[in-house]
Amino acid sequence: MTDRRNSERRIGKIFRSSEEDIARVEEMPDTPQTVHPAYRLAFADQDFLTREELRPVRLQLELLKPEMLLDEQGIESTVVVFGSARIPEPGKKSERDYSEATHQALATNSKYYEMAREFSRIVTRDSKKTDCKEWVICSGGGPGIMEAANRGADDEGGCSIALNIVLPFEAWPNPYVTPALSFQFHYFAIRKMHFLMRAKAVCIFPGGFGTLDEFFEVLTLIQTQRVKPMPILIFGKEFWDPIINFKALADQGTVSHSDLDLFRFVDTPEEGWQIIKDFYA
Numbered sequence: 001m002t003d004r005r006n007s008e009r010r011i012g013k014i015f016r017s018s019e020e021d022i023a024r025v026e027e028m029p030d031t032p033q034t035v036h037p038a039y040r041l042a043f044a045d046q047d048f049l050t051r052e053e054l055r056p057v058r059l060q061l062e063l064l065k066p067e068m069l070l071d072e073q074g075i076e077s078t079v080v081v082f083g084s085a086r087i088p089e090p091g092k093k094s095e096r097d098y099s100e101a102t103h104q105a106l107a108t109n110s111k112y113y114e115m116a117r118e119f120s121r122i123v124t125r126d127s128k129k130t131d132c133k134e135w136v137i138c139s140g141g142g143p144g145i146m147e148a149a150n151r152g153a154d155d156e157g158g159c160s161i162a163l164n165i166v167l168p169f170e171a172w173p174n175p176y177v178t179p180a181l182s183f184q185f186h187y188f189a190i191r192k193m194h195f196l197m198r199a200k201a202v203c204i205f206p207g208g209f210g211t212l213d214e215f216f217e218v219l220t221l222i223q224t225q226r227v228k229p230m231p232i233l234i235f236g237k238e239f240w241d242p243i244i245n246f247k248a249l250a251d252q253g254t255v256s257h258s259d260l261d262l263f264r265f266v267d268t269p270e271e272g273w274q275i276i277k278d279f280y281a
Contacts, residue, residue: 018043062190066163066183070198073180076130078138078161078198079123079276081116082214083145083205089113112206112236113148119203119235119269120152120160126273132159138195140164141173141182145205150176163191192217201231201276204263206239222262223255231279232263233272240265 022044028034042048049058088094090110093103120137127135137153139146141162153160154176162177165185173182185191192214196202204215215234221227234240250257266272 059187059190062185062187063193066194067197069183070161070181074131074133075136075161075181075198077134077200078136080195080199080202081120081137081139081145081149081205082202082207082211083112083116083149084109084207084211085140085142085144085146086208087113087144087206089148109206109236109239112239113145115235115269116145116148116203116205117152117155119272120149121156122269122273123276124153124156124158124160126277127153128156128158135200136161136181136198138163138199139177140210141177143174145207147174147176150174153178163194165191196221196227199230200280201233203272204232204234206236219259219262223259229262231276233275234263234265235272237265237267 018041021041025034025041025044033039037045037047040048048054086094086096087106087109090113092110094106098106123135123137127137136159137149138161139149141150141164146162150160150162151174159178159181160176161181161183162173163183163185164173165188173184183194185194195214196218202215202218204211215232218227218232222229222232246260249255250260264275266275
């Protein structure tokens with residue numbers, strides 16, 4: 001890291017910086033040439049950067065920006081928490097216009113909000129011993145279970161990461177995320193890469209399509225040895241059992257029975273954290 005920064009400083013002393021050129025352009029008089037979009041500096045031209053042909057560049061930028069900033073913050077490893085944006089804090093009701101039956105179901109599942117919050121508290125106590133460089137809680141940054149995860153870290157005075165994404169709803173980070181570790185994405189694929197790039201464990205709380213998507217991608221990557229094995233913990237067996245019959249998949253031969261060992265059901269936050277610690281004993 002030090003060598004890289006020293007190299008950047010040396011280069012910076014030789015070449016004029018992009019910031020200096022942007023400032024110089026702003027001083028130029030308006031003429032038919034200088035005000036035309038063709039004359040804009042390419043890296044400062046938003047219309048150009050958002051063109052369809054520039055998608056490869058935007059993908060690279062979304063990969064680079066969080067990686068560089070997390071490196072600068074010294075973040076070495078994370079514990080990822082996935083779960084529903086809809087499950088409210090116990091005693092509170094979702095502000096969205098659901099049917100009464102849906103509100104009742106979500107209220108019943110609000111116990112998982114508190115479970116995620118307590119799990120995050122426990123993890124963050126150990127994370128703080130590393131000056132918040134290891135075992136940093138990482139969530140999708142939205143409400144519900146994601147909020148609970150970031151909130152638990154905040155309860156302990158620790159830091160936490162949010163990998164938010166632009167959506168038509170729930171598209172802003174919850175207030176418990178560490179501001180310097182709050183990122184926004186356009187591409188789901190790059191966002192999911194960042195969830196795993198520093199992950200030492202993945203925790204699956206009750207959720208919907210997004211949680212299932214994240215869960216099965218992690219399982220697939222570990223099953224196919226594209227990602228190193230790590231603890232995959234499923235919180236809420238009573239929630240998941242009627243939704244996914246994992247044993248039936250193995251019985252039908254579409255997965256191996258040994259694949260069912262890629263994840264563990266856990267009943268309490270304490271048990272979950274102990275499994276992670278034992279794995280990295």
